Amino acid sequence: MAYVITEKCHGERYGLCAGVCPVEAIFPGTYQGKDFMVIDPALCISCGACAAECPVGSIVESEDMDAAYAKINAELADKFRSNPKVTPRSKDEAPKKAGNTLK
Numbered sequence: 001m002a003y004v005i006t007e008k009c010h011g012e013r014y015g016l017c018a019g020v021c022p023v024e025a026i027f028p029g030t031y032q033g034k035d036f037m038v039i040d041p042a043l044c045i046s047c048g049a050c051a052a053e054c055p056v057g058s059i060v061e062s063e064d065m066d067a068a069y070a071k072i073n074a075e076l077a078d079k080f081r082s083n084p085k086v087t088p089r090s091k092d093e094a095p096k097k098a099g100n101t102l103k
Contacts, residue, residue, distance in 0.1 A: 001046060001061075001062045001063050001064065002025075002039055002040075002041035002044035002046060002063055002070070002073075003039050003044055003046060003048070003050055003051060003059055003060065003061055003062075004039060004059065004060050004062070004063055004065065004066050004069050004070045004073050005017070005026070005036070005037050005038055005039055005058055005059050005069065005073055006058050006059070006060055006066045006069045007058075007066075007069060008056050008057065008058035008097070008100055009036055009037050009054075009056075009058035009059075010031060010032070010034055010035075010036050010097075011034035011035060011036075011096065011097050012035070012056060012058065012095060012096055012097040012100055013028065013035035013036060013037055013086065013089075014054065014055055014056070014088060014089045014091065014093075015028060015037065015086035015087065015088040015089060016053045016054065016055065016088045016089075016091055017037060017049075017050035017051075017053050017054055017059060018037065018050075018085065018086055018088075019053075019088060020049040020050060020052075020053045021049060021050055022045070022047060022049065023043050023044070023045055024043070025039055025040045025043035025044045025045075026038070026039050026040075026050060027040065027077060027080035027081050027083060028080060028083055028084075028085070028086035029076060029079065029080035029083050031072070031076060036076075037080075037086070038072070038073040038076045038077050038080050039059075039073050039077070040073070040074075040077035040078075040081070041063065041070070041073065041074050041077070042077070043077075046061070048061065053091075054103075055091040055092075055095075055102050055103060056095055056097075056100040056101065056102065056103065057103045058100075
C-alpha cells in the first residue's frame with residue numbers, strides 16, 4: 001500500500017518529503033486554491049522516508065488510514081507530475097495552518 005499525504009498538508013506544504021523520496025513519487029501543486037503535495041500510489045514503494053521527514057505529520061503509512069485523501073492523492077498525481085519541483089521550507093518554521101504543530 002502507498003503512503004498518503006493528508007489534509008494536514010493542504011495549505012501547509014513544507015515540501016521536505018519530496019526531497020527524500022527515493023523514487024520521486026511526491027509532487028507539489030494546488031488543490032482547491034491551496035498549496036498541497038501528493039504521493040503517486042503507482043510509484044510509492046512504502047519506504048517511509050517521506051513520513052519521517054514531514055514536520056507536521058501529514059503523511060500516513062496506508063491508504064486505509066485516510067481513504068478520502070488516498071483518493072485525492074491518486075486523482076491529482078498525474079496532474080501534479082509536470083509541476084516544477086517544490087522549494088522546501090525549513091522544518092523548524094512554524095506551521096501556517098491552524099491546528100498543525102511541529103512534531
